[in-house]
C-alpha cells in the first residue's frame with residue numbers, strides 16, 4: 602500500500618475483502634453444502650468432506666478461485682507498483698524535448714512512461730491508475746497481480762451467480778417444502794438474494810474491466826496513456842503480454858513476482874507517429890540499457906515454494922481420492938494403481 606495511508610483507500614480495500622468473504626460464505630454454506638451434502642463416506646470424493654462428488658469438485662473449484670483472488674489482491678495492495686529510481690540527471694543521448702523532470706518529486710528525472718500519482722506521492726513507471734479497491738497504484742510491477750485479482754474475482758462471481766440460480770431453481774421445483782419451516786429460512790433467503798446481486802455486479806464489472814485492460818495491453822497502452830491518446834512502441838501480443846506478466850508464460854496465472862525487464866527509456870508515440878512507422882524498428886534506444894533498466898528476478902524461491910505446494914497438494918489429493926473412494930477409479934488405469942501392482946507381492950497362503 603502507498604506511503605500516505607489514505608483512510609478511504611484502506612476502508613475500500615477492507616470492504617473488497619469482506620465482500621469476497623461474504624460471497625464465499627453464502628455460496629459454500631447455502632448452495633454447495635446445502636444441495637450437495639452427503640454423509641455416507643462411500644459416496645464422497647474426499648474423505649472427511651461431506652459432499653457428493655459433484656459438490657466436492659464445485660467446492661474445490663470455487664474455493665481455489667477465491668483463494669487465488671485473495672492472494673492476488675493482497676499482493677497487488679502491498680507490492681511496490683514501480684517506483685522510478687531517483688536521479689537528478691537524465692540519461693545522456695536523449696532528445697532534449699523528451700527529457701522531463703517531476704516538479705512534485707524534488708525535480709527528479711521522470712521517464713516518459715512514468716506518471717506522478719497524487720495519492721501515493723511518487724512517480725510510478727507505466728502507471729495505469731490509482732486503484733482505491735486495492736489501495737495502491739497499479740503500475741509496471743503489480744499489474745500482473747491486479748489482472749489476476751480481477752480475473753479470478755470475475756470467474757468466482759460468475760460461478761456464484763450460477764450456484765445461486767441452481768439453488769433458486771431447486772427451491773422452486775422441489776416438492777418437499779420442509780426447508781421453508783427451518784429456523785432462519787427467511788434470513789438465508791435474504792442473504793442469498795444479496796449474494797446473487799453482488800455476484801452479478803462483480804461479474805459484470807470485472808469482466809468489463811478485464812476486457813478494457815486486455816485491449817490496452819494489446820496496443821501497449823495504460824489507462825493514462827489512453828486518456829492522453831499516446832501509445833508505446835508497436836509490439837506483438839505475446840511481447841506485450843510478456844512485458845506485463847513476465848518472461849515465463851507458465852507463471853502468468855499464478856500470483857508470483859513476475860520476471861520483468863523494465864526499460865525506463867521507452868518512448869511514447871501519437872497515433873500519427875505510429876502510422877508513419879510502417880517498418881518499425883526498435884532503434885538504438887536501448888543502448889544504455891545496463892544503466893537505465895532494471896531486471897526483477899526475485900521470484901525463484903517463490904516459484905520453488907509454489908511448485909512444492911502444488912506437487913504436495915496434488916499428490917495428497919490423488920492419494921485421498923484413490924484410497925477413500927476406491928470405486929471412483931474402479932476399472933480405470935491409474936499410475937498409482939500400476940505402482941501398487943508392481944509393489945504388492947501376494948502373500949503365500951497360510952497352510
Ligand SMILES: [Zn+2]
Nearest residue numbers: 703706717724
Ligand atoms: Zn513525481
Ligand SMILES: [Zn+2]
Nearest residue numbers: 718721731738
Ligand atoms: Zn497511487
